[in-house]
Amino acid sequence: LIENYNYKQIKIDDSISSIVLDRYIKALDPSKYYFLASDIKEFDKFRTSLDDDFKNGDLSVPFYIFNVYLKRYNERIDYSMAQIKAKYDFNQNDTYVYDREKMPWITSTTALDDIWKKRVKYELVNLKVTGADATKNIETLTKRYQGLKSQAAKFNNQDVFQILMDAFTEAIDPHTNYFNPRNAESFNQEMSRSIEGIGATLQLDNEVTKIVSIVPGGPAFKSKQINAGDRIIGVAQGENGEFEDIIGWRIDNAVSKIKGPKGTTVRLKIIPVGQDMSTKPVIITLVREKVILADQSAKKTVKTVNSDGKPYKIGIIDVPGFYADWEAARAGDKNYKSTTRDVRLLIDTLKNIDKVDAIVVDLRANGGGSLPEAIDLTGLFIDKGPVVQVKEYNREVSVNSDKDPGAAWSGPLGVMIDRLSASASEIFAGAIQDYGRGVIMGTQTYGKGTVQRVISLNEMIDSSILQKMMSAMAANKAKTNTTTVKENKNTGTVTIVKDGVPQLGQLNLTMGKFYRINGSSTQHKGVVPDFNFPSIYPLDKIGEDTEPSALPFDVIKPSNFQSVANLTDVKANLLKLHNERMAKSLDYKILEEDIIESKKRDGETSITLNEAKLKAERDALEAKSYERLNKLRASR
Structure with a gap:
């Protein structure tokens, strides 16, 4: 392959x-x-x-x-x-x-x-x-x-x-990746922004599985019997299944027992938060559901800023990733979750209820995701036309376009990026910049301009080999709609089995490169903002250009597109106003000082073991922090 x-x-x-x-x-x-x-x-x-x-x-x-x-x-x-x-x-x-x-x-x-x-x-x-x-x-x-x-x-x-x-x-190359069965499952859940289970975040704490947080609307939340800090010491499947003691288990093995298909029952032995581990456990029965991870989905805020004595309402849409629940879409769910669907609803609220004057799409720390979602999201802000070009491994070039006429938002638009904005984020930001549809603010992006195809290794293996693997395991006694962990006691090896079939994981294989509609690759170079902000991330340590095996930057023929506007004069005026504001901004000055201090610390490789010196260094940093805080309070 x-x-x-x-x-x-x-x-x-x-x-x-x-x-x-x-x-x-x-x-x-x-x-x-x-x-x-x-x-x-x-x-x-x-x-x-x-x-x-x-x-x-x-x-x-x-x-x-x-x-x-x-x-x-x-x-x-x-x-x-x-x-x-x-x-x-x-x-x-x-x-x-x-x-x-x-x-x-x-x-x-x-x-x-x-x-x-x-x-x-x-x-x-x-x-x-x-x-x-x-x-x-x-x-x-x-x-x-x-x-x-x-x-x-x-x-x-x-x-x-x-x-x-x-x-x-x-x-x-940096983005051809193998995912073992557990990591493949996590990757696909992240893409869909949904899981099937009880709706709780878990972690291992002193060999015990502890509930860290509860997802609003999930089975754990609706039960009103489970709280953050509770510890799970046993799990049983169904109404009558035998409890398994999970104390000392790896967190991923414990999670695999607690998660499961929607509509199935799981029983938990819980030691409530604040209770001693010797306390008699509470048994709680939950029916698993499909849980939407709302905190990892697009969301909005509205801020009011004043300019020349006039207030302006700015709608900020935070897009943490380009996600889509393709499994639900293939199953015919008309309300399947995706970035574009979520953002379209947010725009509708900002436009018709909040009555905003402008929108900023915040792509900071957005590492990318689904290519179709990047194209569709761009389509919410342009009429129609090409969005991105893709050169495949056989060197054929295709143009991916937004074919849906009309824009959900045609007003003033800004896009926020940083060094961690990558892949699909760069496609969106690059298209908005090339069309002259909005202004790009922040720091140069990561530069991940390669296309990966997800390949299930189970689908690549001869079915007769899988049958032999299944025959060699006790897992084929009864085919169940669950994922289990099988450990060979003689060799200590672990096999992940789903529905009776050994899982081999998946390969995300780099098979193409992205190019902006102006012909430039986003690979290696990324997107350079119209307005450059100081970067809290070291550009010489983070980014595609720091990866030895990264593909190079190159250029192909531009697509046939018509820009919306020439923003050259607008950008020049905005840059002048920005520089004037920043020259008077104490926050901006402190940010620049913090970056200089961070670079200095980044070059250090050792630390004193002298208690008095270490304490003096800590006290000096704390005093400096308080001094800055007081200055900021006084400037408000």
Whole structure:
């Protein structure tokens, strides 16, 4: 698939094998805290053989490397736990180097011990500076390291394979990605902005599954029996199913038991918030439903600004992603959820009820999503016409257009972008800029101008192979409409099974490149705003142009389109007014100072272990923060 259909059409050879090995090692130990130089030297003998191993289906080398990593990890945690109760002199002028990425690998266990002892000392002095007593600090740090060891013990073959495939696919290009079955499920839920389950966000807290928040309108919310902070210690399926104790489970395994198809029943054993774990649990029965993730959907706010003594109402539409529930659409649901449908309703409210004078579409931190949604959303602000061009892996170019005449909003329009705006966000912002339909404000975008196709690996595998896998597992005793985790007790390997069929995950394969209607690629370069704002994100560390395997920027023939307006004079006047306001803005000045300070801190790799010096640094930062806050209050 990758050799023949990736846009680069690159051959998997020894050079790719070398890159994969380096990426895999870096993914496991990015700060060089665990592996020794001798380990790295040993791994080097595999440098040019991984490509052949992959083609032969042999993953023994990557799993061997991971097992060495896990051994080193546990050695470091055990050593650190033994150092927590040691006596430390917090008046010494020593330092702890916390960022070792650019430093050489440690050559001896003794040297590694020294680094980890300093790490423990840093964590203790950090706790000490906050004011807690020594006994409490030892207890806190001991629990922290016990938690780290417990989480490492929960790693399985699916996790290791995911890390390996990330190293492999990102050696080809940054956006060809493999998703194991769990991650594939999460990816598709994010695209649809909906899940089927009880409507609660969960996390692991001291080996117990805790409810962090509850989605309004979901089964948990409507039951009025479940609250944030409650702990789930057991799960049973249906009215009469046997309870499974889930204490100590990985959070994804616990979630898989709690989630399920709408209309099915799940029973939970709950320890209510504030109650001791020895309290008799409450049993709550819920019927799962399809839950809309409203907090991850487009939403609006209205702000009033004054200009020349006249108030103007500005409608701000926050678009966190380009999503669409394609499964619901294919099933014939006329009310299926999508970005364009949500934004159309918001525009209608802003226009007819809020009576706004202008609209700003906020795409900051919007990493993209559905290409059709980017095209349809653009169509809400233009009459009709081309929106984006796509060059496929076979180098054929197609033009994707908005064919629906008429615009939902034809008034003044602004688009907010930042360095984290990517992909579909860049398509929308680029089209609005090319048409002269609105002004673009913010910082240069990410520059992710590649097209990925989602390929289910189950659909690519010969059905007879899947049948053999099913026959080898107990999962085929009864076909159920649920996702389960099957663990082989002999090998320790984990298989995700859905409806009795082993799940293989999915591949998001880069098969094309996006081009603006003016012919410029959004790849590598992104969208440059009309009005540039200071960036809180370091442009030299975040963005497509920082990725070694990224495709280059290039230009093709422009589409045939007619711009709405020439905004050159308008932009020049707005820029003049903007600069005049910012010259008088204390907020703007403080933001620029914060960015300078952040860049300075970003270059630091070590920190003092001297308690008095550390406290003085913290106190100075706190005093500076209070001083700024008082200045801002006085300026209001």
